[in-house]
Amino acid sequence: MALAIRRSTSDIFCAAKWFIRRDCRVLSTLPEKAEVEVATVTKKEKHIRTRGSRNSALENRFVYPEFLPDPNPNWRNSLREKLERADMLKRRNQIDIPEFYVGSILAVTVADQHSQGKTNKFVGICIERKGCGLRAEFTLRNVVDHQGIEVRYDLYDPTIQIIQVLRLEKRLDEKLFYLRDALPEYSTFPFDMDPEILPEGTPVPLNPVQVKLKPRPWLERWERQDLKGVSNIEEHLKEKDRVRRELRATPWEKYDLMKQYRQTIPIEDQNDIWAEVNSQLQQLHMTRKKMSRKRTFSTPKTQLG
Amino acid sequence: MKRHILCLTTRLTQNSLIKTLPLSRFLSSKEAIDRRYHLFMLEKKRQYDKVGRIEKIEVQYKGLPNECTLIMNKDISTPYDCARHLSQFHMETSALALIDNTIYWDMHRPLTENCTLELQSFTCADPHQVNRAFWRTCSFMLGACATVAFKDSVPVKLHSFPGPDIRSGSFIYDVDLPSLGNWQPTHQELVTLGAEYVKLARLNEPLERLEVGEDLALEMFVDNEHKTKQIPSIAKANGKVTLYKVGKHVDISKGPMISTTGQIGRVAVTAVHKLNGSEDNDANQLYRFQGVALPTGVTINHFAFSILTDRARKLNTARSPVQRAADCEESESIAMKA
């Protein structure tokens, strides 16, 4: 497990904004406009889902992307992939690895022999999912005591005890690294957050929140990455940056059919993989559902107690 | 050049008038070949001149790239000329022409009337006749190779070759070598024969066809007693003998044959077997030259080819022309078939 710590720009700045921040965050997460957009987006999502329902096995690729092998043929090994898939299913029998996406808020409890109670719980927003097979990993980000903290977890790490999804949602972008340069309130989540339970059958909501970046210097040239989840990027740009962005633009890349092909696993290959694991994944999903229903009955009792 | 040929022919005709048969019998094989070649060319020129006024015929071409009608010269244009109008590909690959869907026609034989024309290659859907023509040509070329390969001190008298039988595994030519009583060719000699064959084939000479009268045929083969014996029975049907020429070599064959010798690709002369005949036959022993060949463009694994050559080494069981006393006629009939 790697621990990535980034120091926030200046403590004074943070201290000054300490009181304003909470209000900002409330405003930013629940703007009135956003509600409308969510509705339209969910419609779209539904449309996609109904179309995709013809081949539900293929839809697994969004939920379990790590079951697809690495698209680089130099690193393919059909036997190793098969063994890894079997191991992944075994691990999933042991603990509940829920469905989550980049942008979801997770709470992860890992065994930690040095901490009190031998466990360590971390809450944060998932800013990246990468890797395939047993090496699949995800990174959580939170701001604790004005300090940005990122923790990278291996999804199939045996020291992980619980992975709990506190809020299941997607964001506008594939990777949320720009949160590192955004105002801290966008990546600040309380550790005692309550899990939000979505009604059954609803599609995964898309959170169309657009973050505000801090002024430069930035860690990356965000202006060149065509980010949808950033609202104020143009404010911080000089004329020079805009010119360079134009120079560096690669508008032909979306037509590079072979580049796309080399980044994906073709349908025929995916069908084989999902045919192999789909039934077990579905079975696991059903048992987890039953368990969670039981737990929803039991948890209020304990709370009452 | 023309004058030289003319001079030579007058001398030759004089010779024939004086009937110096015993003399011509002692022509060396090279002289005999030259003589035959010049007679062939003269006869060809005579027939060409006989055409007279040029008439046009319509040839309906069927096949790739598209069907078309070609206006050609009667008795002068050949299917090869038609192919030259189409493309180099057609010139090089077509081995045999199919006239009116029925008659297989040599590529270098002039067309005589309006007809439809299909060009057949070794890779057409049903190459049966092309294969037969190929095998026949290979036998014919083996004769040419045998006449050229030996030293001047060894007289070579070609006898005949039977009709093509591809399934027998080898093409053959029966040759009389009177000065070699008991010859067992070494491996080196066979390789040399094969090299000679390849050398001849690489010259890429066209195979020209000519029909001549019996008298002229006898005149041409005056030095070869086997052929002179065969010619009357061959000419029995219509008084004509069909001759083929490649380079300077002229031989009797029924035809048809393939277009050029360049279409003979991989080839091996595999064996020379002795055929013993009966006592009363004048040629009491013949040598059966055997070989195996594939058309140009056919690529075959060396192992597969070694199987073919191994098989072609065994004595081909086609009927021997000197086997029995009564075979004398049969040998002629074999020659007719060829």
Next chain:
Amino acid sequence: MNQAEVSKLVSKLRIKVPPKHRKLPNPKGPEGRLDKLRKTVTGLIKYERIELNYNRADEARQYAERLISEAIRHGDCHKPTMDTANFWLLEKELVHKLFKVLVPRFENSSVAYTKLYNAPKPQYARVLDKAVLELKGNPYPELGNKQTNNKYFIQNILLDAAKHEYRQAKYAEVANKIGQAGNETSPVNTENAEKLNEKPMSS
């Protein structure tokens, strides 16, 4: 270690795809490379058979295959596909050809849509490898000698005859052995052995 892209679904190509692309060196970089390939793909769709350097042919073949497979998968009512076709085909009437001619031609095909031949080159010359790239089902005559398994070809007749002869020899040998064994065990029963001798020969 990468994760496969899941937002797009592609059909599998029926050709061998090398792990890395060729750069096709160009002063304009990747854009120039795609420009080159666009010209080639347009030429291929237009003429259906083209002769060019092997590297470029192999690279363009992959793009042409992808374009056709996308067209087959999504049809002409799918906007992104139409956009892609518009990018790749420099002559716009070829877009119609792609969707109206090539898609019906290759719809039910289970093999690759294009064919790549190595073209001949002079034996001792230092020249680039040449190739011939063609769409399948084109109107031109066949390039290769495709029907090598026609049993009437002379090489096949010869090999078949050789095989037949070899088998006959083997049958005769086996029959002889059986005959000898029969003779040794029961010298009376010679008729059977003879029958056995005949049987395989006739078959």
